[in-house]
Amino acid sequence: MKRVAALAICGLVAGAAVALAAPGPRYRIGFANLTDDPGTKIEATGFTGDLVRESFVLAVRELPVDLVLYDNHGDPHRAIANAETAVRDRVDLFIEYNDDPSANASVAAIMTKAGLPVLAINYPVPGAPLYTADDGEAGRIAGEALAESAVRDWEGHPLLGLIVGDWERGAARLDARAAGVRAGLTRRLKTLRIVKIAPADLGRVASANPGAKLLVATMSDPLALAAKQTLEAAGRAGDAVIVGQGLDPSIHGGQSDRREIDPNNRGSIVFGSVAFYLDRYGYEVLPLALAVLRGERIPARTVTRHVLVTASTVWREYPPTDLQ
Template structure:
């Protein structure tokens, strides 16, 4: 890169504006933010890229860029590009292990793609292995990550019973771990606040039963995924608690427990078998993820009992959002987890850990209830960009 200088970004910017006195401190800070936005040597960024990375007003960023260019700290590339002329101190290229469960559901795909994208933007070398939801493969991959001598591992496997064995490999090797959705001993957790997400859905279910079924349900069907372990099961516990909190009378209703194995097909078969055992009942269905919610709906519809069930999902997947738009659907809502944003949060956490800073033991995604009345306002682009915006199906 022509005209490169071996000086730090902020020292150079400070020297540039020092003559303006104390009032220039804010300008120094903003100039530093702009220069730091060039994350890798040779980065060519547009004004809009810099605005996005710095959260700076467009006019302010444009004015500072002109000043930095006049001082030789930034150069133009083509008609709209900018490149920093500063060579900072040599930067370690970190190798990050990413053990993904696969891309077999929209949720898993959204998480995996978001981690890949965020790692690339941060300049990390990502060593990615896909277990395809196999417990044995997840353990082999942990051993492979140790051999690869990665600096940190992001674990996104789906078997709680394997978590202690997987974590032990990394603890022995002194490799820090971030665990997505399934807690691992000694790891920093990132994912759903499962009980809180459950409460949001359960309270909404209770309100619906009160308004539409005169506060009465004959049965409450709980759809779990036992293999995922205790933490994801808190979603169902939270939903049940939310219903009882809003509608105490429902505690007298029959409770039906089904392990749907996280799958639409498995849930469809299990609920179909259950419906053959008894007469129609007004049933509130609380599902730990959207595929199981959709499987239950299909079973009730096949049995001609769609008007006798009401369903709450978790994840607000694109399939669930499409279902919410279908006229007459028994699905009244699903709680969003925004997995397409996981990567940004996880990679920021990665950078903090690698910098040797303390982090909390657990960090959570944001949750929001999506209903038939709010789905279009929350996801207005679904019809236009269905694949790009596919977001959730289930941990």
């Protein structure tokens, strides 16, 4: 009897192993990136398009997916041409990352005619689920962090809120980000004076307010590093705290030795940065694509999980030996 039971158990284990080893369906997924150019910063952050592409290449390694890559080159006409090519390439699903509404409408029409599902990144494609950053939420997180820092360290001191951005670039995103910062700051500091300025004006404004402690929200990490240099040169480093946006490699350093946000650099006036994780989009978007292909319902809008990352938490998000 024991031998029969043992054989039955062995049979169950063997059957489970076969089931686990049995290959499921493989899917052919097309991804058209906004741009693959390593020199072009995207989404008003310090991230570049090649990092988004690389995240898809890395994420697909453990998935039943054959990835077909396209580069939109930031060109609406190329985006439409890539969609047409993807149909000819017989993809099962198309992921579109393109910032032109008219071109996205054309892409939607092409895919609808071909009977192919679409996922959109950061910019809507009619009828397609959207994965997107939430600029307002990211700004709010930064504003609240600055306000909490001021309440903790500078109670009773005059305060000035500064929102620093290249306002002519990525206007809609930056406006939402700045509005979020303002909301986050004033939730704790109801009467705080807040000024939106360009990077070139920071030194002048700092010098014009010598008695104020400066709560500086920059719209990107490169601007956070530039603001730090400006305030140090003006002799105001002891009167300022900075929070950036993005958590891109310029601020956390990746595997390089240049890390502004680092457990060994806790004295920096750059307190932290709000993570956007553009270099992990592949890990977020491809599972959504697979869910669609398997007939599962996904939300019409999925947003990035923005968090504030500081010197005490950065290695949790980007370990020094992170191989992604």
